[in-house]
Amino acid sequence: MNSCPRCSSLLLFILIVVSLGCSQGKTPVASSTPAPFVQPTAQGSPAPAKAIEPSGPALHIDPARAMQYVKEIVAIGPRWDGSKGQQQMGEYIHRKLKNDHVEEDAFVADTPEGKFNMRNIVAKFPGSKDGIIVLGSHIDTNYPLRKTSFVGANDGASSTGLLLAIADQLRGKKLEGYSVWLAFLDGEEAIKSWSDTDSLYGSKHLAQKWQQDGTAKKINAFLLADMIGDKDLDIQRDTNSTAWLEDLVLQAAQRLGYQSYFFAETIPGLQDDHLPFARIGVPVADIIDLNYGYNNSYHHTTEDTLDKLSPKSLQIAGDVILETIRLLNAGAGSSPPPAPSRFPS
Ligand SMILES: [Zn+2]
Numbered sequence: 001m002n003s004c005p006r007c008s009s010l011l012l013f014i015l016i017v018v019s020l021g022c023s024q025g026k027t028p029v030a031s032s033t034p035a036p037f038v039q040p041t042a043q044g045s046p047a048p049a050k051a052i053e054p055s056g057p058a059l060h061i062d063p064a065r066a067m068q069y070v071k072e073i074v075a076i077g078p079r080w081d082g083s084k085g086q087q088q089m090g091e092y093i094h095r096k097l098k099n100d101h102v103e104e105d106a107f108v109a110d111t112p113e114g115k116f117n118m119r120n121i122v123a124k125f126p127g128s129k130d131g132i133i134v135l136g137s138h139i140d141t142n143y144p145l146r147k148t149s150f151v152g153a154n155d156g157a158s159s160t161g162l163l164l165a166i167a168d169q170l171r172g173k174k175l176e177g178y179s180v181w182l183a184f185l186d187g188e189e190a191i192k193s194w195s196d197t198d199s200l201y202g203s204k205h206l207a208q209k210w211q212q213d214g215t216a217k218k219i220n221a222f223l224l225a226d227m228i229g230d231k232d233l234d235i236q237r238d239t240n241s242t243a244w245l246e247d248l249v250l251q252a253a254q255r256l257g258y259q260s261y262f263f264a265e266t267i268p269g270l271q272d273d274h275l276p277f278a279r280i281g282v283p284v285a286d287i288i289d290l291n292y293g294y295n296n297s298y299h300h301t302t303e304d305t306l307d308k309l310s311p312k313s314l315q316i317a318g319d320v321i322l323e324t325i326r327l328l329n330a331g332a333g334s335s336p337p338p339a340p341s342r343f344p345s
Contacts, residue, residue: 051251054326056176061165061318063311069096069161070229070314074153074306080143081109081116081187081201089139089160090119093184096164097123100171105209109201111191113143118186120202123167125182127175132215133325134181134282136224136273137163138188138202142300153306154292155299158229160184162318169322177329178220185273200273207276221245221328222277226288227299228317229309235289235317237263238270242283248332249285252323258316265291283333285324287317 076092079085094102105120121139137159141152151157163182170180187201210216223245228235237246246263253262267290274284292298298308 052327052330052332054255054323055330056326058326059169059319059322061162061169061315061322063165063315063318065168066161066165066314066318067309067311069164070153070157070309071161071306073157073161074151078146078149078151079139079141079156080146080189081118081140081191082143083146086140086186090121093121093139093160093164097121097167100125100167105202105206107205109187109205111201112198113191116187116191116201118201118205120186120206121184122206123182123184125167125170125175125180127177127179127329129176129178129329130218131178131220132181132218133178133328134183134219134222134277135163135166135321136183136185136203136222136277138185138226138273140186140189140202142189143191144189144193145300145302149302150300150304152304153309154227154229154304156188158227158309158314159225159317162225162228162314162321165314166318166322177325180325188273194271199271200276203273203276207280207282211280216277216280216282219277219282221324221333222274222282222284223249223321223324224272224274224284224286224288225317225321226272226286227292228287228289229313230289230292231308231310231313232291233261233289233310233313233316234264234291235262235287236270236291237266238272238286238288239266239268240270240272240275240278241285242278244333245283245285248327249287249320249324251332252327253316253320255323256316256319258320261316262320287321289313 076088077085079089101124103122107118109116109118138156139160141156142150167182185202190198192198250262253259270286272286274286278284290296293303298304
């Protein structure tokens, strides 16, 4: 998640909903009160009018296994772009997915600190239906904190471990629905300071590639996971996500009895790896808990360590994502809305 200073005092920010904003292109905040529990669906989006019965067998992650992956990733050490850890992280993901169909999207990122070799890794699990659901996580750790002991247990490792645990559930099965692709995204973090140009290097590169090669048109949904390992899990609604898809995530959470972990608060204009995909017209949802420690005080600090996480939180996030896939497979949101006009490409 972005390193913009507003996020360090996020809770306060949510409560008073100031419209200062330190980044351009943010969705303007319309009201001075927190958004209601369920926001009205954005104009032009197909709202799931009634509860949809999911399609296909229910899948659940193994939370202990997911936690083990997170521990192994943290054990690599810092994984900022350009570090030995970044290289080892890529090798680790390849090892875990060695029996799967995996593609690399290597590129050179132009950053304020010069050129960096980066690579996205995409694992593809084919389904029986035309269309793709992409799950994303960033694999890098914060670059400006590289001289500290920052290991990004929650910010980077938790969602990546979760995707590996989801891969375990998809592997070796005949998926009776859309194909599911896991996108391990490099270069989410800013190299110097968060801006439109200095951030989201991997997701921008992959979104551009998928726009050019026609893949983007086949993607029914992009679900991003970020910072979902927090013991005290409270996932916020995000106004930069696609409203109907977030409604569907909530519906999935309700089906599993996890709704109290979702959307009690709203973050206006969140910037994360979902944005580049939103900009090319893909429906997106960022599943993120940006209230990590009191007043988000663990975010981007050396306090972001394993002891703040729980397998239960990984389970909630993972199972809700898998249930959302079943709802999408049942036809929810099958006529994707046009590209939101607030994301000019
Ligand atoms: Zn971060």
